[in-house]
Amino acid sequence: MDRKFGRFLLIGLPYFWLLVLFLVPFGIVFKISLSDVAIAIPPYTPTFDLSAGWEGLKSLISGLDFENYIWLTEDDIYWKSYLSSLRIAGISTILTLLVGYPLAYSMAKAPSEWRPTLLMLIILPFWTSFLIRVYAWIGILKTEGLLNQLLMFVGVVDEPLQILNTDTAVYIGIVYSYLPFMVLPLYSALEKLDGSLLEAAQDLGCTSIEAFWKVTFPLSMPGVIAGSFLVFIPAIGEFVIPDLLGGSDTKMIGKTLWAEFFSNRDWPVASAVAVLLLLLLIIPIVLFQNQQERAQEAEK
Amino acid sequence: MNGRFTWFNTTSLTVGFVFLYLPILLLVLFSFNESRLVTVWAGFSTKWYVELFKDKAFLDAALVTFRVALLSATVATILGTLAAVVMVRAGRFKGRTLFSGMIYAPLVMPEVITGLSLLLLFVAMGVSRGFWTITLAHITFSMCYAAVVVSSRLVTFDTSLEEAATDLGCTPFQAFLKVTLPIMAPAIISAWLLSFTLSLDDLVIASFTSGPGATTLPMKIYSQVRLGVTPKINALSTILIGIVTIGVLVASYLTRRSEARRKVDELLAES
Numbered sequence: 001m002d003r004k005f006g007r008f009l010l011i012g013l014p015y016f017w018l019l020v021l022f023l024v025p026f027g028i029v030f031k032i033s034l035s036d037v038a039i040a041i042p043p044y045t046p047t048f049d050l051s052a053g054w055e056g057l058k059s060l061i062s063g064l065d066f067e068n069y070i071w072l073t074e075d076d077i078y079w080k081s082y083l084s085s086l087r088i089a090g091i092s093t094i095l096t097l098l099v100g101y102p103l104a105y106s107m108a109k110a111p112s113e114w115r116p117t118l119l120m121l122i123i124l125p126f127w128t129s130f131l132i133r134v135y136a137w138i139g140i141l142k143t144e145g146l147l148n149q150l151l152m153f154v155g156v157v158d159e160p161l162q163i164l165n166t167d168t169a170v171y172i173g174i175v176y177s178y179l180p181f182m183v184l185p186l187y188s189a190l191e192k193l194d195g196s197l198l199e200a201a202q203d204l205g206c207t208s209i210e211a212f213w214k215v216t217f218p219l220s221m222p223g224v225i226a227g228s229f230l231v232f233i234p235a236i237g238e239f240v241i242p243d244l245l246g247g248s249d250t251k252m253i254g255k256t257l258w259a260e261f262f263s264n265r266d267w268p269v270a271s272a273v274a275v276l277l278l279l280l281l282i283i284p285i286v287l288f289q290n291q292q293e294r295a296q297e298a299e300k
Numbered sequence: 301m302n303g304r305f306t307w308f309n310t311t312s313l314t315v316g317f318v319f320l321y322l323p324i325l326l327l328v329l330f331s332f333n334e335s336r337l338v339t340v341w342a343g344f345s346t347k348w349y350v351e352l353f354k355d356k357a358f359l360d361a362a363l364v365t366f367r368v369a370l371l372s373a374t375v376a377t378i379l380g381t382l383a384a385v386v387m388v389r390a391g392r393f394k395g396r397t398l399f400s401g402m403i404y405a406p407l408v409m410p411e412v413i414t415g416l417s418l419l420l421l422f423v424a425m426g427v428s429r430g431f432w433t434i435t436l437a438h439i440t441f442s443m444c445y446a447a448v449v450v451s452s453r454l455v456t457f458d459t460s461l462e463e464a465a466t467d468l469g470c471t472p473f474q475a476f477l478k479v480t481l482p483i484m485a486p487a488i489i490s491a492w493l494l495s496f497t498l499s500l501d502d503l504v505i506a507s508f509t510s511g512p513g514a515t516t517l518p519m520k521i522y523s524q525v526r527l528g529v530t531p532k533i534n535a536l537s538t539i540l541i542g543i544v545t546i547g548v549l550v551a552s553y554l555t556r557r558s559e560a561r562r563k564v565d566e567l568l569a570e571s
Binding site for chain 2: 003006007010011013014015017018019021022023024025026028029032042099102103105106107109110111118120121122123124125127128129130131132133135136137138139140142144145146149176179233234236237238239240244254257258261262267270271274277278281285288
């Protein structure tokens with residue numbers, strides 16, 4: 001009896017916590033996305049009145065409709081935000097791969113006594129504040145910033161370039177912030193690589209560049225895929241980077257949701273934006289989980 | 301295969317690490333700048349640190365942030381460890397799929413969605429927002445990270461050690477306290493550290509779930525940064541980076557030492 005109760009408590013405590021503070025809130029988001037905005041506290045209608053019981057529930061349900069979703073399809077700012085989030089996340093993922101691959105490759109090829117230190121150096125920035133790391137780029141990318149000073153000093157450009165508040169700055173910010181997420185899975189895939197395979201390829205007449213494309217790169221594919229998903233999925237919903245580094249015409253869905261909520265105070269539309277963002281993310285998340293499961297099967 | 305540094309490897313490592321560290325180093329450098337501009341060097345000065353410590357709003361925000369982080373990291377580590385034990389040890393039970401889904405989903409959930417959904421919950425429940433709502437929100441997402449960290453270590457745990465303890469007369473609960481927990485300690489400590497830094501770092505979820513009177517450091521930094529770049533923020537950032545760097549270095553030193561000690565113990569046990 002006592003053990004059974006212990007087991008119930010062990011499972012029940014974290015379960016109950018997550019149900020109340022993770023799952024139920026999503027139900028509320030969905031419900032409010034079907035409500036209408038109102039000048040009241042809370043700023044939406046209808047609200048659920050517990051004391052009215054069954055009648056209250058009926059009037060609640062009859063007050064809900066899909067108006068906000070229709071509104072989202074009619075106003076093209078939302079479509080553009082979703083598409084531009086996908087585009088920015090996609091381009092940033094490719095750029096992160098291009099920067100991260102040589103780094104991970106060189107780490108995996110470094111003398112083995114060096115590898116723990118190199119790994120530590122990759123992880124360390126991940127522990128320092130995300131906000132501070134994004135902030136650091138503002139001083140570099142500003143019109144009168146350090147990068148422009150350098151470029152003008154070297155003589156590459158005569159006039160300062162406008163980099164901050166453009167999509168380019170957003171790409172730089174995402175590549176910089178998410179680089180560890182790309183490098184770590186790539187490194188673990190490349191480190192496992194059996195060196196004798198490369199020797200065999202070279203014995204059979206491959207140049208080292210051919211051997212890389214025919215042996216190393218295909219074998220590192222699980223790392224490439226895992227790293228790309230780990231950058232792509234969070235980048236879609238990113239708020240801080242487009243807000244601080246991007247311009248007023250950088251549309252990303254996280255920023256749109258934030259503005260809808262904090263500036264327009266339209267909670268129902270913000271909720272509808274959140275529901276659609278979640279639907280958009282489910283596809284890459286499910287793909288990623290399937291790929292991870294297959295990779296684990298392959299390990300066995 | 302032991303590698304070596306070819307010119308390609310050396311170049312790409314150098315370029316990669318310069319890219320990762322140069323922005324942070326420049327940020328630290330310009331916190332000691334005499335001038336108000338953060339991009340033109342005008343001589344060494346520590347006046348921005350003095351100004352920072354005179355600013356009561358920053359000190360208040362720092363206090364709120366550390367209190368939230370301490371409390372949320374501690375509760376999140378306890379709940380996360382419980383959740384890890386459930387995932388690895390509890391076997392089958394009703395709603396297991398939902399449970400592991402709820403553990404993994406917050407890890408990939410965009411912060412704006414988590415923040416919005418928690419705020420709407422707090423509004424629906426009619427609780428006043430502030431210190432406690434931020435703490436509850438931070439516990440919820442940190443416990444999932446803690447669960448993942450602890451469970452990855454728990455999977456490789458040798459259960460025969462626990463069996464030996466129960467054979468020697470321990471109750472299962474005693475065996476867990478006396479055998480499992482000490483061996484799991486490094487994973488639990490790193491789960492706590494991760495939860496602590498996640499809470500320290502969070503802007504988006506705190507902005508949604510806080511109310512008047514509770515401003516965290518990231519919220520304060522964000523509102524200042526939106527007004528423009530100031531060396532005061534550089535000074536604050538330098539202090540935070542210093543704390544985190546020392547923390548991570550000490551933690552990695554401690555885990556390396558305990559790993560080394562464990563290896564010595566194992567060798568002694570085998571001989």
